[in-house]
Amino acid sequence: MRRVAVAGVGTTRFGKLVGRSLRSLGSEAAWLALEDAGIERKQVQVAYVGSALAGLLTGQECCVGHLALREIGLTGIPITRVENACGSASSAFREAWIAVASGLYEVALALGVEKMTEADSSVAIQALMSASDVELEADQGLTFPGVFAMIAMRHMYEFGTTREQIGLVAVQNHRHGALNPHAHFQQEITLEQALGSRPVAYPLTLFDCCPISDGASAAVLVSEALAAHLPSDPVWIAASAQASGTYEPSSPITTFQPTVRAAHEAYEMAGLGSEDVDLAEVHDCFTIAEILHLEDLGFCAKGEGGPLVESGVTSLGGKKPVNVSGGLKAKGHPVGATGLGQVYELVRQLRGQADQRQVATARVGLAHCMGGFLHGDGGNSYIHILTR
Amino acid sequence: MRRVAVAGVGTTRFGKLVGRSLRSLGSEAAWLALEDAGIERKQVQVAYVGSALAGLLTGQECCVGHLALREIGLTGIPITRVENACGSASSAFREAWIAVASGLYEVALALGVEKMTEADSSVAIQALMSASDVELEADQGLTFPGVFAMIAMRHMYEFGTTREQIGLVAVQNHRHGALNPHAHFQQEITLEQALGSRPVAYPLTLFDCCPISDGASAAVLVSEALAAHLPSDPVWIAASAQASGTYEPSSPITTFQPTVRAAHEAYEMAGLGSEDVDLAEVHDCFTIAEILHLEDLGFCAKGEGGPLVESGVTSLGGKKPVNVSGGLKAKGHPVGATGLGQVYELVRQLRGQADQRQVATARVGLAHCMGGFLHGDGGNSYIHILTR
Numbered sequence: 001m002r003r004v005a006v007a008g009v010g011t012t013r014f015g016k017l018v019g020r021s022l023r024s025l026g027s028e029a030a031w032l033a034l035e036d037a038g039i040e041r042k043q044v045q046v047a048y049v050g051s052a053l054a055g056l057l058t059g060q061e062c063c064v065g066h067l068a069l070r071e072i073g074l075t076g077i078p079i080t081r082v083e084n085a086c087g088s089a090s091s092a093f094r095e096a097w098i099a100v101a102s103g104l105y106e107v108a109l110a111l112g113v114e115k116m117t118e119a120d121s122s123v124a125i126q127a128l129m130s131a132s133d134v135e136l137e138a139d140q141g142l143t144f145p146g147v148f149a150m151i152a153m154r155h156m157y158e159f160g161t162t163r164e165q166i167g168l169v170a171v172q173n174h175r176h177g178a179l180n181p182h183a184h185f186q187q188e189i190t191l192e193q194a195l196g197s198r199p200v201a202y203p204l205t206l207f208d209c210c211p212i213s214d215g216a217s218a219a220v221l222v223s224e225a226l227a228a229h230l231p232s233d234p235v236w237i238a239a240s241a242q243a244s245g246t247y248e249p250s251s252p253i254t255t256f257q258p259t260v261r262a263a264h265e266a267y268e269m270a271g272l273g274s275e276d277v278d279l280a281e282v283h284d285c286f287t288i289a290e291i292l293h294l295e296d297l298g299f300c301a302k303g304e305g306g307p308l309v310e311s312g313v314t315s316l317g318g319k320k321p322v323n324v325s326g327g328l329k330a331k332g333h334p335v336g337a338t339g340l341g342q343v344y345e346l347v348r349q350l351r352g353q354a355d356q357r358q359v360a361t362a363r364v365g366l367a368h369c370m371g372g373f374l375h376g377d378g379g380n381s382y383i384h385i386l387t388r
Numbered sequence: 389m390r391r392v393a394v395a396g397v398g399t400t401r402f403g404k405l406v407g408r409s410l411r412s413l414g415s416e417a418a419w420l421a422l423e424d425a426g427i428e429r430k431q432v433q434v435a436y437v438g439s440a441l442a443g444l445l446t447g448q449e450c451c452v453g454h455l456a457l458r459e460i461g462l463t464g465i466p467i468t469r470v471e472n473a474c475g476s477a478s479s480a481f482r483e484a485w486i487a488v489a490s491g492l493y494e495v496a497l498a499l500g501v502e503k504m505t506e507a508d509s510s511v512a513i514q515a516l517m518s519a520s521d522v523e524l525e526a527d528q529g530l531t532f533p534g535v536f537a538m539i540a541m542r543h544m545y546e547f548g549t550t551r552e553q554i555g556l557v558a559v560q561n562h563r564h565g566a567l568n569p570h571a572h573f574q575q576e577i578t579l580e581q582a583l584g585s586r587p588v589a590y591p592l593t594l595f596d597c598c599p600i601s602d603g604a605s606a607a608v609l610v611s612e613a614l615a616a617h618l619p620s621d622p623v624w625i626a627a628s629a630q631a632s633g634t635y636e637p638s639s640p641i642t643t644f645q646p647t648v649r650a651a652h653e654a655y656e657m658a659g660l661g662s663e664d665v666d667l668a669e670v671h672d673c674f675t676i677a678e679i680l681h682l683e684d685l686g687f688c689a690k691g692e693g694g695p696l697v698e699s700g701v702t703s704l705g706g707k708k709p710v711n712v713s714g715g716l717k718a719k720g721h722p723v724g725a726t727g728l729g730q731v732y733e734l735v736r737q738l739r740g741q742a743d744q745r746q747v748a749t750a751r752v753g754l755a756h757c758m759g760g761f762l763h764g765d766g767g768n769s770y771i772h773i774l775t776r
Contacts, residue, residue: 056447076633078768082471083470091468098487103389128450374458
């Protein structure tokens with residue numbers, strides 16, 4: 001396995017992007033990433049494209065990879081679409097990493113793209129529910145807000161986590177998102193607004209939930225040999241780990257076992273510990289999820305995620321800023337693009353190009369993304385550690 | 389890149405499998421492949437699952453990989469679904485190959501699965517049309533039978549290919565399928581039946597078209613080091629190539645450029661030429677397609693595919709048997725499973741386990757699969773060369 005660098009990144013704005021299609025979003029992000037890398041289109045040797053919901057939301061069930069790269073005329077090379085629900089873009093990044101690390105290719109493009117906001121909302125919900133088992137589970141009424149509401153109740157019961165601590169995740173991520181010109185929501189909210197927003201699934205309210213967004217993000221991955229010849233400073237992929245699983249019958253619902261296992265594997269691969277991580281982007285599909293991830297990633301002990309948020313440590317300016325992009329909560333969650341949106345943020349931060357939301361000491365960044373939720377069999381958790 | 393072996397293969401029957409779901413089909417094929425390899429479920433380190441149409445045909449838009457392996461309880465490991473229209477299973481096989489060849493994993497499972505026959509036929513057609521560009525092309529009326537009918541007309545005009553030669557592909561593949569207990573159609577047809585069947589798109593008739601099928605196929609890929617310790621003789625992956633493209637404006641529609649390029653790359657990687665191939669499985673979605681592939685793979689000169697079929701060279705008992713499984717035409721075409729169905733056939737042949745349809749001198753087998761058809765930008769062609 002060879003060392004692999006991220007040579008360039010690109011992203012569209014995330015949000016309700018009226019009139020923008022898979023083709024236009026995907027091509028914009030890919031083009032920006034190539035430009036950022038100083039790589040010509042014809043130098044790209046392989047592409048992996050993450051997209052989760054294109055079939056049900058746009059009718060483009062097949063060839064989503066080719067479609068998303070069509071407008072910039074990227075063809076000829078192997079183009080493969082990968083899907084793992086909300087982890088689809090992380091999957092694209094990981095497969096691109098394997099392809100370059102293997103020695104087979106020198107330059108790989110990873111793209112994630114999703115077009116969600118112009119589908120009927122009942123169709124969007126149906127499509128999102130297919131991240132569970134459609135035949136056995138999706139019609140049982142336990143939607144994702146319901147799942148995370150149960151987790152929140154249990155976390156509050158077991159560890160004394162307060163409703164305010166959960167709400168503070170939204171407040172913090174909106175404060176970060178207000179500094180990000182690519183974010184879906186670029187305005188701050190107060191704790192009172194967060195707690196007083198309309199109920200979704202008790203105890204979660206509207207501001208505990210990430211939005212439905214359109215968007216695309218991309219990264220160009222290159223071999224070490226090539227990285228030396230490119231204009232911009234490379235950011236290195238120090239680790240890539242993916243684990244799937246499970247709420248085992250004996251496992252508490254306040255831990256995502258795949259995240260714990262993938263994090264363990266990633267820290268080992270990178271030769272780093274959780275204490276070495278300067279900033280992280282984590283999968284805050286719901287506010288309570290961020291609290292779980294802080295614990296599962298080893299940023300604090302199990303049960304102490306709430307107090308950690310309250311302490312300000314994970315806020316911009318704190319010792320270990322989390323979701324300074326705004327996270328899924330404020331930056332938005334175009335499902336198949338999210339994992340590469342995280343990579344975009346980390347690369348900009350590690351290069352010192354994050355403007356108003358720059359983390360001063362950013363040398364090691366961690367991206368955590370999840371995808372899928374088959375009850376009892378879970379989905380995938382992805383951890384990528386990037387270093388400069 | 390390390391040498392990689394296919395240690396085991398498994399397949400369901402292909403056909404109209406009433407009451408069988410993605411979960412049951414996928415798990416059956418995966419289980420059979422593990423059993424064939426002498427590999428325990430817990431030894432599998434990574435899985436790639438090809439599926440093209442699950443969203444529109446079954447509602448399972450996301451997590452198709454996990455779903456398909458759920459019944460055999462395969463979880464914990466990275467499970468990634470890949471999609472490239474009709475090439476999805478070839479993609480799964482290729483990504484599994486890269487994952488083991490890279491040194492990252494010792495054991496990878498590749499699975500392809502599709503459930504098509506219980507969807508409404510108008511939905512199935514809509515889903516299949518999404519292998520073209522839904523926004524720009526799918527509603528223009530040029531369906532895939534139409535595309536291949538145009539190709540047939542041009543091939544007949546340009547090279548003097550006869551209607552009978554095209555029909556003979558169906559006759560031959562049905563003769564092969566009649567010997568395959570996993571085939572969708574297991575009966576022979578006469579040339580008169582083929583030519584006299586009802587028109588679909590002139591000059592193609594019903595028997596020129598592959599059926600819509602359910603099915604799943606799987607392969608277990610292992611490192612060379614591990615292969616030495618397994619009970620069955622390994623079959624080696626001598627080459628894996630994937631190219632995308634295009635009908636360039638200047639390119640004749642009687643050649644698939646991605647096939648030509650992928651074949652060139654694969655022969656070079658394997659250190660073999662087209663003359664070394666003992667048997668091939670090719671993507672005969674329509675009879676005329678097989679004739680094109682014979683030419684594009686270098687089995688004969690461009691334009692001579694019709695006479696080659698007529699000569700009997702590509703028939704079981706001939707010098708270079710093609711689609712002895714029955715091909716897509718008779719074995720069936722469960723879209724996301726097809727590429728691994730080809731691998732299943734080649735591995736059984738190379739091991740001398742193909743019973744009535746055994747090719748006597750099978751030492752080098754070639755699998756050719758295509759996926760997607762964006763007009764002007766094409767889709768992907770995959771070539772895998774397996775050797776014993």
